[in-house]
Amino acid sequence: MTTKKKDICILSATHLRGPNIWTYRPVIEAVLDIGALEEFPSNKIPGLYERLTTWLPGIIEHRCGVGERGGFLERLREGTWAGHILEHVVLELQNLAGMRTGFGQTRSTHVEGVYKMAFRTREEQVGRAALQVGRDLLMAAIEDLPFDLEAKVAELRDLVDDRCLGPSTASIVDAATDRRIPSIRLTEGNLVQLGHGAAQRRIWTAETDRTGAIAESIASDKDLTKSLLSACGVPVPEGCIVRSAAEAWEEAQDIGLPVVIKPYDGNHGRGVSLNLMTEADVIAAYELAARKGDSKSVIVERFITGDEHRVLVVGNKVVAVGKGESLWVTGDGKSNVTELVDAQINIDPRRGTTEDCPLNALDPAAGAEIILELKRQGMDANSIPLKDQRVLIQPNGNVGLDVTEQIHPDTAAAATLAARIIGLDIAGVDLVTEDISKPLSKEGGAIIEVNASPGLLAHIKPANGPGRPVGKAIIDHLFAEGETGRISIVGVAGTKGCSLISRLIGALINISGKETGVACATGLFLNKRKVTDGDCANWEAGQRLLINRSVQAAVFETNAKAILTDGLAYDKCAVGVVTDLHGHEELAPHYIDSPEQMRKIMRTQVDVILPDGVAVLNAAEEAVVDLAELCDGKVIFYGLDPLLEAIVNHRALGERVVFLRDAHIVLAEGDNEAALLPLSSLKPAKAAQPEIVLAAVAAGWALNIAPELIAAGLRSFDSSQKATY
Template sequence: MTKKKDIKFLRVTHLRGPNIWTYRPVIEVWLDIGELEDFPSDKLPGFNARLTDMLPGLIEHRCGVGERGGFLERLECGTWAGHILEHIVLELQNMAGMKTGFGKTRSTAEVGVYKMAFRTRDAIVGRAALDAGHALLMAAVSGESFDMKSTVARLTDLVDRYCLGPSTANIVDAATERGIPSIRLTEGNLVQLGHGAAQRRIWTAETDRTSAIAESIASDKDLTKRLLASCGVPVPEGALVRSAEAAWEEAQDIGLPVVVKPVDGNHGRGVTLNLMSESEVHTAYAIASEAGGSSAVLVERFIPGNEHRLLIVGRQVVAVARGESLRVTGDGSSSVSALVASQINTDPRRGETEEHPLGTVNVQDDEILLDLKRQGLTPASVPQDGQKVLIQPNGNVSDDVTDLVHPEVAHMAALAARVVGLDIAGIDLVCEDISRPLAQQRGAIIEVNSSPGLLAHIKPASGTPRKVGEAIIRHLFADGDSGRIPVVGVTGTLGTSLIARLLGCLLNAAGKHVGVANGEGLYLDGRQVHKGDCTGFAAGERLLINRNVEAAVFESNARSILSGGLPYDRCSVGVVTDMGQLGDVTGFHINDDEALANVVRSQVDVILSEGAAVLNAADPDVVKLAALSDGRVIFYAMDEHNPVMAQHRASGERIVFARDNHIVLADGETESRLLDLAKIRPATVKHPASVLAATAAAWALGLQHDLICGGLRAFDASKKTTY
C-alpha cells in the first residue's frame, strides 16, 4: 500500500449540546479518505483479519445490522474507511474504560469526503482516541505493527485524568435516569445538577447541603467523640494526648489493648490497632503524629470485631460494607513483599485510581511495618510454608452486608451523622455482628467521615451493589422535581432575536428572573450584560449555570446548531419561524433543503413531552416539523383561515392569530381576544408575526393573559440594551 492511501482530518468539532446526530455530546469529524474511496474493506487483502485481530471486541458492535457481529458483517460485505474509523474509535474508548456506543458516518456531495460523529464523554479523550484510531487503521491497511498495549494504557490514563470519577459518574447517571440535566463545572468532579435557580451541586459525595462546619467537626476526632457521647451514641473510651509518654499512661488507664490514631486523620491513615506494649504505643504515637496535622493524638480502647462502613444519605442508611483483615500465606520461599505483590496487589479491585474500590498495599507503610514487627517479621522476611501473616487489620471494607444491619445499629449510625451535621456521611463502626444491637456486643462508632468513598458500595467485592447515586439524587431532588427551569428555544431567521427578547420581557412581567441569549447579546432581567452574537453554546451555558435565573430563552439558527449544538439538553417550548437559506450554512456540506430541515429539526427534537412546539403555520416546511414534537403543537399565523391553522383548531388544538387587529388565542372552539395590536409600541408591532410567536410561547408556558398583555405593552423593540 502507498502512503497516499491515508485519511486527512479536514475539520474536528466538539458538539457539546444536542445536534444533528444525537441528543448527546459528540465529536464530529470531516474526513477526506483520498484513494481509500476506491478501496472499501472487501477490496483490501487481509485487512479485515488484521483489524479484528487487533480489536477482537469489534464483534460486539451491532452497527446498522442491529445484532452482535453486525459490524463484522459490514466489513465482509465492504464498507469504507470513514465508517471503519468510527467503530475503531468507539472500541478504543471502550477498552480505555470510557463506555460509548453511538457513532454515525455519512457521505457528502464531495467524492471521498465524509462526515463522521462519535459519542465521547470527554473531548480530550475523544480526540486522543480519534488520533490513535487513525494510526491503528493505517497500520491495518498497510499491514504494519501497532502497539495496542501502550495505546490503550495512554488512553486509560487520559480517562482517569479527565473523565468523571466512577463515584461522581454514578450520581450523574442516576440524575440522567430521572431526567435531571447535568453540567460539569470544572475538569474535576464538581458537577451541577439541574439548571439555573433549580440547580444543586455535587463534588463526589459532597453536596451544596454539606456544611463546612460539619466537615470541620468530622475532621476533629476528639470533638466528634464528645458530641456523639453526649447524645448517647456508643464510642470507645479514650483521651487526647500530646506525647508518647502520655499515650502510654492513657493506655494503662484505659486498659490494654488500645488504638492510637491522629486526632484529625481520615480514611484510616496513621491508625494502629490492638497495641499491647509500651514500645508499640510509643511507635504508634509517632506514626499517628506524623500522619495527622496536629501534635495531638487519640488513644482509645481497642474494640474487637469487624470494621464496617455505613453510608448515610439524608437520614437513611443506604449501604453497608464489612471489612476484613488482610493476610498472606507463606510458601517457604517468597518474602513478605513478594507475597503481598502476588496474593494481594494482583486483586483487580486494587489500584491507585478512583476506579478501584481498594488501594494497593505498600509494605513500607509505617502501620504495616509495625504490625510485621509485632509478628517478628520485616518485608524481607520469608514466612514458613502455610504460615499466616497479618498485613493490615483494617481498611479493606468491601463486602456488602446492607441487608444484615440491625435497625438499632442503623438508627445509631444515622444519629451520628445528624449529630455531626453531615447530610452524607461514612460511619465507621466496629462490632462482631452487625445484625445485633451494639450494646449487646460492646460495639462502637469509631469515626464519622465527610465525603465518604462510594465505590465499595457501587462495586462491592461480594454481595449486592447498591444504588448509591439514586439515593443521593432522591436526597437532593424531591419526587417529581427535575431540577429544570422553563427553557425556551427560538430557531430560525425571521425575527428570532426580537421573539427571544420579547418573550424575556413577558416572563419578566410574570415575576421571573429571566436570562436571554440571542444574536444581539446576553440579557439578565432585561439588562444587556454582553453585546454581540450570543447564539453559541458557551454564551447559552452562562445562563444555565446562573443560580438567579428562573427562566431562560435562547435564540439559535442552523449555523449555530451545526457549530456547537444547542446549549440545553431539553426545552419546555421550541419556537421555529423558518428553515433559513442554504446560503446561511455555506461550508457545512448542507446541500439541499432536506439536509437543512434535518438541522433545524434539532430544535423540535429536544422539546419535553410536557412541553410544546410553537410553529409558523405560514411556512410549509416548518409545518412538517409538527409530527416530530414529543409535546403539543401550537401553530401561529396572521391568517386564521390558513388551512393548517383551521385543521389544527378543528382537531381541538391551540392556535394564535390576528383578527380585526387583535391578537386571538384559540383552544379548539374556545377563543380569547387578547390585545389590540395598536396598543403595542410601534417599533414592536412592525413585526406582527414575531409578536404572535412570542405570545404563543408565553401561552404554552402557562402565563396568565393579563401578564402577557402587560408585557406586550411594556416592550420596546427599539431599545436594544433592554427588553
C-alpha cells in the first residue's frame, strides 16, 4: 500500500475561454490531488496562518464565502483545505503582479483528496504561471521553508507587462464591458475587436477602424499638417523645412530667435528641442532631430512662449486636457545630475519603464534630448551642481496635470477643428499657450502638432486627480446610445440531433434576410454554403464566425464535454436551445459520475441567455424543463404531445409553446393557436424527425421570424448539401 505524501499535485489545468460551469468569464480550472493533506486542514498545520499572512498581507481583503473583509482569514483560522487555500493564494499573486482578479471557487470530487479549483484570470499564461508559483509558495508555507516571493512576483509582473493589454487599451475594453459590449482580443498585442460579426468595431490602443490611413500620414507630416491648419485659419507657429544644420541656423535667424527644432516626421516629442537661442544650440538640435526622424528633413519654427498642453479629441469633442511642466533638479553640492534626477524626479511613482506608468523614468546619460539640454547649460549627467543651483532637465512636456475643466471654449473648438482638418477621429492636439482658460488668439498661442494614436495614460492617471473617462468616451464614439455590438446568436446544447437543429435554425434565419453562420458537428456553414467540413462544434470554429464582419447572425452547437473543456464560444445569446441532459457516462475523465451533475453543466446554455432573450426547452425531458427557472428571459417549450405537463402549464400562463397535433406543427401562445404546416409537406428526412423540426421552429419563433418564412425555410432546407469552397 502506497503512503500518500503531504503534497499538492496539479493533475491538470484547463483554460476555459468562455462561459462555463463556474462563471461567465474565462477561468483556469485546475484538478488538484492534495494527498495526505486531506487529513490536515489549515488549523492543523502549525504556523501556516502566520506565514501566509506575512507573505501575502493583502489576502485580508478576500471576502470568501463569509462575504466580508477578512472572510478568507476566518476560514483559514477555523480550518480549510489546501485546494481552497491555493485558490486564494493564486488570486492574490495575480493581484500583486498587477492583474486584478477576484473570482475563485474550489469543490471536492467523488475521489478522496482530489479537488477542482477554478480561478479568474485575464491572461492564460499569467494564470498558469501564477498557479505554479502559488503551489510552490503554499507548499513552502506548509513545510515552513523559505520562499523568495519578491523574485517570483517580479517574474509574474514581467509576464503581465508582456502579455496583458496595455492600460490604455484596457481602459477602452473595460468601458465596453460596462456597456455590455463583448470584446475579442485578436492578437497578443493591443488589437481588439469590440462586438461581434457585422456589428463589430476594432481598436488598436487609441486608433479605431474609423482612423483613416490618409489622416495618419498627414499627421506624421508635420509641415503638411501646419499648412492645412493654417489654410483653415487655425493658429500655427511660423516655420519651414531644412535639410542641413547651416540651413537650420539661417532660417532660425530669418524667423527670429528663439526657435524650436523637431523632426519632420517625428512623434511623441522625440527629437524636439525648445527655446534655442544660439548657433551652437541650433546645430546640435538639428543633428538630434535628424537622428530621431525617419528622414533627414527637419522643421525649424518660431518658439511659442507658454506651457505645452495635450488636448485629447474624440469624435468632435474634447474629452481631456493635460498641461505640461518643466522638470528641474536642485543641487546639493554633492550629488551628480543622474543622482539628483533619481532622487527628485524618478522617485515619482507615476514614472517608470512599464506601460502602467503614465510618465517615463528619465536617464540623463542616455536621453538625447536631456543630454542636449544639459550641454546647453555646460553640464552632463556626471556634473555636480552647486548647492541650491537649479538645473533644467526637460523643458515643458510631461503633460501630467489635468486641466480639462479650464480649457476655453474657443480653444476647445480650435482643437476639434484641427482634428477634423487632418481627418482623425481620435487625436492628440498639442498646443502652447500661456493660459488655457483664454482664447489662443488673445494669448498668442498656437497649435504645434496633431498626433494620431495619442497616448491616453496621462489622462487616465494624471498627477492631480482621479483621471478622465477616456475609455468611455471612445466607446461612446464607436457605438451610439443603445448599440451593443451584438448580433443574433443562438446556442444549441444537448445530444439529440443538435447539428441538424442548428442547421435548420440557420436556414430559417437566412431566409429572413440575414447573413448567417452555423458552427456544428457536421461543419462550418455560411448561409447555405459549407466552408469547412468535419466537427466544428468547438471554440475555434465559433470564433471564426464571431470575427467575420459579414455575419449578422450565428448558430452554435455545443455539448457537455465542450462546456467542460473550453466553455461557450460567446458570452451571451439571444436564444438558447436545450434538447436533453444525457451523456454523463462519457465524462468520467472530468470527474462527472452521475446524471444529477449534468444540470450544473448544461445550465450554462441557459445562464447566458440575455434578459430579452428566450430559452427553447424540450418539454418531454423533466430535467430540461427544470432549467426554465434559471432563464433571465422568456421560455418556449416544444414537444410532440400537446398534453405534456410543461406545455399545458406554460400555456395556462399565457406563454408560448410549439407542438404537434394531427401531424401538423402548431404554434400556440396561451389559448391562441396557429397551425404552421403539416409534416407531410416536408422532405421525408425532416418529417421523420419531428422533434428536431419543432426545436428549430421554436427557435425561429423566438427570433421573431414570421411564421410564413419559417414554413418556407423548412420546405426549402436541404440537409444533404455538400461542402463548397
